[in-house]
Amino acid sequence: MPERRREPPAAAPDTPEQLMRRLEWTVIRRLDGLLQGDWRTLWRGAGVDLADLREYQHLDDVRHIDWNVTARLQQPYVRQFIEDRDLSAWFLLDVSGSVDFGSAEVTKLAVSAGFVATLARVLTRHGNRVGALLYGTQVESVMPPRASRRHVLELLQRMRLARPRAAPGGGTALAELLRAADGVIKRRALVFVVSDFISRPGWEEPLARLARRHDVVAVRLWDTLEMALPDLGLLTVEDAESGEQLFIDTSDAAFRERYAAQAQAQETQVVQGLARSGADVLELATEDDLLDALLRFADLRRQRARLKVHTRFPAALRRAQSLASQAGA
Secondary structure, X not given: OOOOOOOOOOOOOOOHHHHHHHHXXXXXXXXXXXXXXXXXXXXXXXXXXXXXXXXOOOOOOHHHEOHHHHHHHOOOEEEEEOOOOOOEEEEEEEOOHHHOOOOOOOOHHHHHHHHHHHHHHHHHOOOOEEEEEEEOOXXXXXXXXXXXHHHHHHHHHHHOOXXXXXXXXXXXXXXXXXXXXXXXXXXXXXXEEEEOOOOOOOOHHHHHHHHHHOEEEEEEEEOHHHOOOOOOOEEEEEOOOOOOEEEEEOOOHHHHHHHHHHHHHHHHHHHHHHHHHOOEEXXXXXXXXXXXXXXXXXXXXXXXXXXXXXXXXXXXXXXXHHHHHHHHO
């Protein structure tokens, strides 16, 4: 079956202004009411007005447990609130060398820029503020939250800046970005971690800690060539972060199998780490249609908000239940 040709909305045009205009016509107008209509958004947090009650889930904030409902139903329930009008969103952006890669015309960095432009503009059009931390070889830039179109354009421009290569033996340390964000973001916020998660180990725990304090969405960027190599004969490949070059023979089936096995092992580690963190996950491939991906994600957020999951009690409730059982005995 021939593959349907489509123009990826995340493809970076010549300037941030051109990218913004293009997305405003093709994506942002369609998402505007869906994600941000009447302030009753998909992004629920520590607001004032009660939105709903649902059963406690692992990693929920125990401060939001409704003890009266919990006592009546003998199940822990937590309150969900309608997000405040003054919503702050943060983009934690991995702009390291591995992100500036794509096997076709669109790079992961272009996909990231399209995602950031779309979500940041949807939020700022309604007076919400967006801030950002950018990580190349280190945390290189912190942009305080503001609510203007010019602010979003400045963010896109900073994403496009040329960056030095990592030192030999270095590479991305995503944990540094997450720990920096934990210190910078003081109030509860909507946080997007946009990365390919090709990183040195140790990012899982900082991401989980961030997800306990904030509404975190991990946006994972990937390219199909990262999972399997085609048979293209002899090639010179270069590490996108260190610049190290290797001469490989992709016609060697055993080599391609070893590559695929290592890629699958890394994939498993990333998926398991994201699952343990408690953050929502949105995967964006370089060949994806950005609008379709965001619509699917919005639908999944709604389904998850309605889903009631039976899970283990928090420690305080388990102790109370144990004491009550002992007293009854």
